[in-house]
Amino acid sequence: MTLRAGAPAPRRRRGPSLPAILSALFWALYLALIGAWLIFPILLVVLASFQGNLEVTWPPGHLGFAGYRAIPGGYWQSFWFTIKVSVGASFCSLLISFPAAWAMVRGRLWERRLFSSLVLLPEIVPQLILGIALLTVFIPLGLSNSFAGVMLGLIALNLAMGLRFGEALLQGLPEEYELAAASLGAGKLTALRLIVLPMIAPGLAIAALFIFMQNLIAFVLLFFIAGPSATPISIRLFTDIIDRGVVPEAIAMSAILVYVAVIFYAAVALALGPRYMAGALMSRKG
Amino acid sequence: MKGGTSLKTGSQPVSLEAVTKRFGEFYAVRDITLRVEAGEFLTLLGPSGCGKSTTLKIIAGLMPQDGGRICFGSRRVDMLPANKRNVGLVFQNYALFPHMTVRENIAFGLRMRGWTRAAQADRVRDLLALVRLEGLGDRKPGQLSGGQQQRVAAARALAFGPDLVLLDEPLSNLDAKLREEVRLDLRDIQRRARQTTIFVTHDQVEALVMSDRIVLMNRGVIEQVGSPRELYATPETEFAARFVGANNLLPGTFLSDGNGPRARAAGLEGPIAANTVASGVGAPDQEVWVCVRPEQIGVERASESPRHAGLASFVARVSDMVFQGTSILIDFQWEGITHVRAERPPEEVAALHPGDEVRLTILGCHLVPRSASRPVEGGIAAYADGGRRYDRSA
Numbered sequence: 001m002t003l004r005a006g007a008p009a010p011r012r013r014r015g016p017s018l019p020a021i022l023s024a025l026f027w028a029l030y031l032a033l034i035g036a037w038l039i040f041p042i043l044l045v046v047l048a049s050f051q052g053n054l055e056v057t058w059p060p061g062h063l064g065f066a067g068y069r070a071i072p073g074g075y076w077q078s079f080w081f082t083i084k085v086s087v088g089a090s091f092c093s094l095l096i097s098f099p100a101a102w103a104m105v106r107g108r109l110w111e112r113r114l115f116s117s118l119v120l121l122p123e124i125v126p127q128l129i130l131g132i133a134l135l136t137v138f139i140p141l142g143l144s145n146s147f148a149g150v151m152l153g154l155i156a157l158n159l160a161m162g163l164r165f166g167e168a169l170l171q172g173l174p175e176e177y178e179l180a181a182a183s184l185g186a187g188k189l190t191a192l193r194l195i196v197l198p199m200i201a202p203g204l205a206i207a208a209l210f211i212f213m214q215n216l217i218a219f220v221l222l223f224f225i226a227g228p229s230a231t232p233i234s235i236r237l238f239t240d241i242i243d244r245g246v247v248p249e250a251i252a253m254s255a256i257l258v259y260v261a262v263i264f265y266a267a268v269a270l271a272l273g274p275r276y277m278a279g280a281l282m283s284r285k286g
Numbered sequence: 287m288k289g290g291t292s293l294k295t296g297s298q299p300v301s302l303e304a305v306t307k308r309f310g311e312f313y314a315v316r317d318i319t320l321r322v323e324a325g326e327f328l329t330l331l332g333p334s335g336c337g338k339s340t341t342l343k344i345i346a347g348l349m350p351q352d353g354g355r356i357c358f359g360s361r362r363v364d365m366l367p368a369n370k371r372n373v374g375l376v377f378q379n380y381a382l383f384p385h386m387t388v389r390e391n392i393a394f395g396l397r398m399r400g401w402t403r404a405a406q407a408d409r410v411r412d413l414l415a416l417v418r419l420e421g422l423g424d425r426k427p428g429q430l431s432g433g434q435q436q437r438v439a440a441a442r443a444l445a446f447g448p449d450l451v452l453l454d455e456p457l458s459n460l461d462a463k464l465r466e467e468v469r470l471d472l473r474d475i476q477r478r479a480r481q482t483t484i485f486v487t488h489d490q491v492e493a494l495v496m497s498d499r500i501v502l503m504n505r506g507v508i509e510q511v512g513s514p515r516e517l518y519a520t521p522e523t524e525f526a527a528r529f530v531g532a533n534n535l536l537p538g539t540f541l542s543d544g545n546g547p548r549a550r551a552a553g554l555e556g557p558i559a560a561n562t563v564a565s566g567v568g569a570p571d572q573e574v575w576v577c578v579r580p581e582q583i584g585v586e587r588a589s590e591s592p593r594h595a596g597l598a599s600f601v602a603r604v605s606d607m608v609f610q611g612t613s614i615l616i617d618f619q620w621e622g623i624t625h626v627r628a629e630r631p632p633e634e635v636a637a638l639h640p641g642d643e644v645r646l647t648i649l650g651c652h653l654v655p656r657s658a659s660r661p662v663e664g665g666i667a668a669y670a671d672g673g674r675r676y677d678r679s680a
Binding site for chain 1: 346347348367368369370371372373374375377378379381383384385394395398399442443446
């Protein structure tokens with residue numbers, strides 16, 4: 001770069017100015033840092049799962065599936081238990097929370113704000129307290145240390161999220177569609193089935209995805225309810241790591257959880273198309 | 287419209303008797319009594335908050351009324367839910383179902399009524415022809431233009447042979463040019479289907495262009511019912527005179543000296559003879575507004591010899607001129623009144639400039655009662671913004 005003294009006034013509009021370049025560089029750096037911050041731990045776990053050791057070296061050496069092959073049957077049992085209970089709880093909680101959200105948004109219940117806040121409680125109250133409370137209820141009912149108990153606990157957590165999603169989705173859907181359906185002769189349930197559900201289906205799928213992810217890694221609450229005959233994978237990994245340290249099979253199982261999350265996310269994203277993902281919560285536009 | 291398809295509909299006369307809706311102490315709609323003839327296009331016109339949309343919702347069954355009855359033909363409907371009333375509704379945002387094709391949208395009402403697939407298909411074909419959208423039946427609403435969506439909404443509302451079709455400000459989402467086109471389209475579709483229709487709008491131009499009759503509403507009550515011509519030429523109240531079309535209002539007093547209806551208006555030398563008089567005017571010395579439409583004011587240079595023979599004339603000064611294509615709006619400063627507006631053909635007033643002194647001749651006028659409660663505020667009352675301004679000052 002040369003600077004000529006006494007040159008005529010610098011010509012403008014000839015390429016981007018220095019501040020513009022600096023600001024672009026700054027943004028690029030900023031985004032790169034955020035990306036690294038978000039993705040680094042995931043990459044680390046995946047890489048470690050192939051190295052069989054958390055102390056990842058670079059360049060990576062000794063990559064292999066030894067950790068994966070060493071995963072014991074107990075892990076797989078817990079893994080499938082978690083998948084089943086997470087899917088079940090996500091499905092049930094949406095089944096309960098969506099009609100509730102519909103009643104609260106469209107029925108204009110005066111108690112709505114109260115309800116809305118009440119179902120937030122499981123999210124506000126520390127899960128530790130919720131766990132102890134549920135345990136004291138579950139023990140006499142024989143629900144602790146059981147599939148049903150774990151699922152009920154997860155549903156309690158999920159309802160809050162499901163209701164939030166449901167409310168947001170329905171508020172984003174102008175009521176005119178339902179009124180139009182009514183004027184055309186559809187009863188409320190028919191309108192819900194033929195108009196509302198198809199219109200907010202993408203939003204519901206995203207809600208299901210997020211609730212499922214939350215269930216996949218739920219820990220604190222389940223720590224109290226779970227037991228030897230109902231052990232979610234998060235609890236299994238935790239106790240194993242406490243007992244035996246970070247063994248290769250535990251890292252491999254963690255990586256598998258990452259794969260499950262990515263696969264579910266990709267499945268929903270592919271099914272809906274890109275415009276619904278990346279934070280888009282809304283139903284399709286009218 | 288050539289090749290017009292006519293279509294069998296279930297059009298019924300509609301009657302409202304003393305329909306009332308209250309929100310606490312506030313009457314949104316008060317004692318509305320109204321009859322709409324079968325096949326008639328009736329418009330509920332008024333500023334926002336006048337109760338027109340509430341009335342529409344009550345008729346559609348989307349809001350319960352607090353009193354009164356509604357009948358379609360001889361069938362009383364006010365206790366029925368919306369889906370049992372057999373009313374076609376067209377919303378401001380059309381509310382077309384985005385996940386269904388045009389065909390499925392139009393057939394929705396038929397499907398709800400248990401029509402066979404073949405019968406649905408026949409009917410949908412007729413309707414697509416009626417709204418001139420043949421060939422677009424398999425598109426989704428998102429692939430149509432605003433005007434086309436509007437016509438699909440109309441077809442959907444007409445499909446099942448409703449007793450009545452309600453249009454809730456269906457043109458307000460369209461741009462100005464399209465709006466002109468679509469309002470004629472809608473009117474044409476309504477005529478061909480001979481469909482009893484109630485149209486709700488705050489836009490007086492739409493009301494004048496489209497309606498068989500207009501119901502002018504204000505603060506929950508009916509101000510006046512009449513044909514567009516009647517409402518424009520002979521408003522019954524000050525509100526009607528101010529709301530429908532532009533009007534110059536001169537404060538005056540009514541004279542009953544046996545020489546026909548005459549009034550003495552502020553600023554005019556002699557009494558002025560009125561062409562028409564609202565039914566509420568008649569008492570001696572009653573306070574009235576002398577209403578003069580902008581096109582009823584003749585304009586010429588003060589120095590020229592009088593060309594217009596009118597009811598009264600006076601001298602004023604041009605303050606502003608606005609060219610509108612087919613006419614020019616001219617505002618005048620005149621003593622006693624803030625300003626007066628005239629509308630003349632461009633060739634007639636092309637030589638005038640702001641500041642010129644001119645002679646204005648009143649070619650015709652109408653008298654309405656002046657309510658004592660409102661402050662005397664004469665001059666031009668033009669509500670191109672659909673009356674929202676009136677609403678705020680009221």
